[in-house]
Amino acid sequence: MSQWIEISTLAALADSAYERFEFEDIDVLVFREGSRVYAIEDLCTHDGAELCGGLYMDGEIECPRHGARFCIKTGQALSAPAYEQVSTLPIRVNDQGTVEIKLDTD
């Protein structure tokens, strides 16, 4: 089963930046681009490094360990040495400006 969980407000997230959220079973990076938000798992598919701390620019994040780049919207691997996409998570901003993420709760 999965459920929507409140994690922040849009106003509390810096624009054109990202923030790390830790949950019981998964660590997540949440990116804000204007009024839109995106979420990916904080886990590089090349060798399991945290992506947190990596350079974020033009909708891409660069793994700080070996430099693979990923699209923050689709999770797609954009450069070697990663070839598999990183997991994305459903995320939304509700009418009150609250940011919610959908997590598995089993």
Ligand code: FES
């Ligand atoms: S662990 Fe991320 S590029 Fe190698």
